[in-house]
Amino acid sequence: GSCDSHFSIISPRFHAEMDGHTHLAMEWKDQSPGPDCSMLPSFLTDPFPADPLVEDCDGGNDGSEGGGFERHGLSVAVGSPQEEGKPVTPHFGQRSSSSSSLSERMQARAGFSVAKLSMPGSEYSGAQSPYLTIPPGLSPASLLESPVFLSNAMGQSSPTTGKLLMLGDTNNNNNARLEPPSVEDGPRAFSFKALDLKSSQYTAEGKKGSLPNSQHPSAPSRDVPVKTETNIQTTTQGANPLGHLNQAQLNNGQDLMKRSYHDCNNKRNRLAADSATAGGDNNASPTPPATAVDSEAAKGDYPAAVATAAPAEDGYSWRKYGQKQVKHSEYPRSYYKCTHPSCQVKKKVERSHEGHVTEIIYKGTHNHPRPAAQSRRPAGGAQVHPFNDAQMDAPADNNNNGYGNAGGSQPNAEARSLWHAGVAVQDWRGDGLEATSPPSVPGELCDSSASMQVHDGAARFESPEGGVDVTSAVSDEVDGDDRVAHGSMSQGQGAADTTEGDELESKRRLHNLISARPHHICSFHQERKMCVLILGGRMFQEAGVVRH
DNA sequence: AGCCTTTGACCAGCG
DNA sequence: TCGCTGGTCAAAGGC
Numbered sequence: 001g002s003c004d005s006h007f008s009i010i011s012p013r014f015h016a017e018m019d020g021h022t023h024l025a026m027e028w029k030d031q032s033p034g035p036d037c038s039m040l041p042s043f044l045t046d047p048f049p050a051d052p053l054v055e056d057c058d059g060g061n062d063g064s065e066g067g068g069f070e071r072h073g074l075s076v077a078v079g080s081p082q083e084e085g086k087p088v089t090p091h092f093g094q095r096s097s098s099s100s101s102l103s104e105r106m107q108a109r110a111g112f113s114v115a116k117l118s119m120p121g122s123e124y125s126g127a128q129s130p131y132l133t134i135p136p137g138l139s140p141a142s143l144l145e146s147p148v149f150l151s152n153a154m155g156q157s158s159p160t161t162g163k164l165l166m167l168g169d170t171n172n173n174n175n176a177r178l179e180p181p182s183v184e185d186g187p188r189a190f191s192f193k194a195l196d197l198k199s200s201q202y203t204a205e206g207k208k209g210s211l212p213n214s215q216h217p218s219a220p221s222r223d224v225p226v227k228t229e230t231n232i233q234t235t236t237q238g239a240n241p242l243g244h245l246n247q248a249q250l251n252n253g254q255d256l257m258k259r260s261y262h263d264c265n266n267k268r269n270r271l272a273a274d275s276a277t278a279g280g281d282n283n284a285s286p287t288p289p290a291t292a293v294d295s296e297a298a299k300g301d302y303p304a305a306v307a308t309a310a311p312a313e314d315g316y317s318w319r320k321y322g323q324k325q326v327k328h329s330e331y332p333r334s335y336y337k338c339t340h341p342s343c344q345v346k347k348k349v350e351r352s353h354e355g356h357v358t359e360i361i362y363k364g365t366h367n368h369p370r371p372a373a374q375s376r377r378p379a380g381g382a383q384v385h386p387f388n389d390a391q392m393d394a395p396a397d398n399n400n401n402g403y404g405n406a407g408g409s410q411p412n413a414e415a416r417s418l419w420h421a422g423v424a425v426q427d428w429r430g431d432g433l434e435a436t437s438p439p440s441v442p443g444e445l446c447d448s449s450a451s452m453q454v455h456d457g458a459a460r461f462e463s464p465e466g467g468v469d470v471t472s473a474v475s476d477e478v479d480g481d482d483r484v485a486h487g488s489m490s491q492g493q494g495a496a497d498t499t500e501g502d503e504l505e506s507k508r509r510l511h512n513l514i515s516a517r518p519h520h521i522c523s524f525h526q527e528r529k530m531c532v533l534i535l536g537g538r539m540f541q542e543a544g545v546v547r548h
Numbered sequence: 549a550g551c552c553t554t555t556g557a558c559c560a561g562c563g
Numbered sequence: 564t565c566g567c568t569g570g571t572c573a574a575a576g577g578c
Contacts, residue, residue, distance in 0.1 A: 320553055322571055335570070339551085348570090 315370035316340070318347065326350075331358055340368045 317339035325332045331350045338345040345366050350359040 317551095319551080321573090323554075324569070324571095326570095327568065333569085334553095346570095 316345070316366060317371055329359075338364075338366060340366070340371075343368050 318336040319339045320334055320336050322335040323332050324335070329350055331352050334349045334351065336347045336349065343364075343366055345362065345364040347363065348359075348361040349357055352358050
């Protein structure tokens with residue numbers, strides 16, 4: 001209960017909103033509007049902040065640690081280009097106080113238009129820029145270049161780390177898509193790059209031609225008219241215009257956040273010395289293949305990344321033991337248990353009608369190595385969905401031993417008992433075989449995953465898979481338990497990241513985390529102690545106190 | 549035969 | 564105590 005009550009994971013969904021526009025809404029349950037501007041809102045509203053924006057980003061430093069995003073209601077709406085007459089222009093209403101719309105400001109500063117972000121209570125501006133485009137002079141990679149994007153030498157191969165070989169990827173333009181998520185060096189803030197929720201396209205439904213999650217038939221208007229010709233066709237998906245469209249939408253939102261955050265970071269962070277190495281790998285990390293970017297992106301800077309991508313497995317075996325329609329959720333929730341005899345890990349998965357995973361929550365950490373790939377259950381029993389959870393959260397980690405804790409240490413029992421708010425993970429492997437995207441992050445340094453774990457009001461990121469956990473602990477209160485629970489913590493990271501060294505380490509961990517699953521994380525703000533995650537085409541926000 | 553999913557029922561927590 | 568809700572159990576059936 002603490003998890004839900006303390007900070008809730010909201011599963012923003014594409015949905016038509018008041019104005020009838022389709023939005024990728026990122027709702028933030030927040031109760032009390034904080035006086036301080038939250039980073040997310042700020043960077044979302046102004047992806048390319050001028051100095052003032054920087055202030056916004058740093059605004060959290062004022063010591064209002066507790067503030068966090070949770071205090072700010074916020075929604076990110078990704079306009080649906082499809083609505084031609086009414087391109088969605090998401091924007092943050094909070095920021096909308098300024099006369100100019102977000103997109104307008106972005107255009108002015110960045111030279112390209114972006115979808116608007118909308119925040120609760122904000123007015124929808126008339127400005128409309130359905131497509132997120134990058135001007136010729138501005139490459140996505142450059143946008144993402146951030147000190148914090150360290151090359152993840154230790155990181156496992158993954159699309160984002162650049163270690164992942166992309167077979168069949170002939171598209172030179174991938175760089176734009178491969179750009180690693182930029183992490184804020186800023187002492188406290190960092191962002192995760194949202195990754196293409198490509199996987200959503202690979203659902204069986206996709207094969208069937210059913211609309212992707214975001215494009216639920218009920219909301220046809222959501223379809224984004226994006227040109228996907230340039231996109232690399234995935235083996236599983238074939239050509240699914242709809243799927244691409246969905247991707248496009250997601251990308252828009254992700255790009256927006258990513259860019260905005262990046263901008264903020266650039267101005268803010270100069271500290272991440274350790275992350276200096278970053279940039280290099282950026283190219284290597286392809287975002288999920290087809291993240292079919294908006295038409296613009298697809299055409300230009302964001303070509304389809306992976307020629308052949310497929311749903312990935314997390315490497316663990318799961319047995320579904322229940323399914324229930326939860327009240328707050330639009331989609332049914334499935335309950336899974338790890339099939340390993342001594343493993344108590346469970347996970348809850350919400351899946352859209354199309355089979356897209358909209359939310360994954362892990363509970364516990366695997367105390368056993370990841371089963372051999374070949375040993376994995378092919379599909380013996382009836383598979384609920386091609387995008388079975390296991391597939392969805394496949395781990396990107398190649399280097400890990402399969403244990404939840406880095407270094408092979410056993411996960412803390414207490415910690416394991418906690419539910420993790422998982423992030424839908426979707427990795428795309430260039431091999432064209434099965435793309436796995438585990439929630440786990442490669443990281444020797446960190447034990448955290450994209451998932452956020454909440455315990456007694458404390459939230460932290462943890463790798464549900466237990467495999468490679470990079471840690472970014474998020475918690476209101478830090479207790480020893482948390483540290484123990486996470487590999488990162490075990491590494492002495494548990495102490496508050498007040499020192500520079502800690503920050504560096506934190507950055508490194510973050511980098512690992514991001515590298516491992518950039519697609520999951522749209523943004524993260526340490527100062528604000530919250531994360532924005534994108535899962536299955538949906539954004540999730542999680543708030544808590546960040547610990548490293 | 550083994551493993552899995554499905555699904556209604558049961559249980560526990562909470563207001 | 565009751566009702567609601569979420570989580571789990573377990574029989575039935577499928578692959």
